[in-house]
Amino acid sequence: AQKVTQAQTEISVVEKEDVTLDCVYETRDTTYYLFWYKQPPSGELVFLIRRNSFDEQNEISGRYSWNFQKSTSSFNFTITASQVVDSAVYFCALSEAYYGGATNKLIFGTGTLLAVQP
Amino acid sequence: IAGITQAPTSQILAAGRRMTLRCTQDMRHNAMYWYRQDLGLGLRLIHYSNTAGTTGKGEVPDGYSVSRANTDDFPLTLASAVPSQTSVYFCASSESASGRGEQFFGPGTRLTVL
Numbered sequence: 001a002q003k004v005t006q007a008q009t010e011i012s013v014v015e016k017e018d019v020t021l022d023c024v025y026e027t028r029d030t031t032y033y034l035f036w037y038k039q040p041p042s043g044e045l046v047f048l049i050r051r052n053s054f055d056e057q058n059e060i061s062g063r064y065s066w067n068f069q070k071s072t073s074s075f076n077f078t079i080t081a082s083q084v085v086d087s088a089v090y091f092c093a094l095s096e097a098y099y100g101g102a103t104n105k106l107i108f109g110t111g112t113l114l115a116v117q118p
Numbered sequence: 119i120a121g122i123t124q125a126p127t128s129q130i131l132a133a134g135r136r137m138t139l140r141c142t143q144d145m146r147h148n149a150m151y152w153y154r155q156d157l158g159l160g161l162r163l164i165h166y167s168n169t170a171g172t173t174g175k176g177e178v179p180d181g182y183s184v185s186r187a188n189t190d191d192f193p194l195t196l197a198s199a200v201p202s203q204t205s206v207y208f209c210a211s212s213e214s215a216s217g218r219g220e221q222f223f224g225p226g227t228r229l230t231v232l
Contacts, residue, residue, distance in 0.1 A: 109160055
């Protein structure tokens, strides 16, 4: 069965600290996709990154970086030099390849609330 | 219109009433989805549509119905609302149902059933 676990319910850091949000997933498929979404206090869901199961290269985008390790079924997200604007709920999600009749269903973790204090 | 719009933004509804949440996208995406977000549970899929004219049940479909008469619109109907349907509802779309594309989300509808 598919499952995404975000064990950290809430994290509080002071501005300029680095912070890592953990994500562990379970799937039996060999082809799957992992995502991170950000939900700021305004409530909308903002797509951050997609990673497919065949690409284990880490990715960096500005202050954001992602570490994908199939050996530990983890897809962790690090924010370097955090800022107050990073305060949000962050969701990790998993989808499996579509096999006619099913759908691109996103399985979400329960989210991590990140509070960045000034 | 740019992206996905949802209406209403919020609604307070008496139990037993019928309610339709509207969702429209202008990206010509084939696949559309309805999720509900509840504290501590993340987002859960209610119904989906891989393409116009088809729909399917998600993880929590009971008490909800959908239709997909055209590419752009994907309304969600609560036939007889109950308090447990109090939630924030998000509509989403993706270019295809293949799994590899990201889903784009609407701004959400906050529904309270009393």
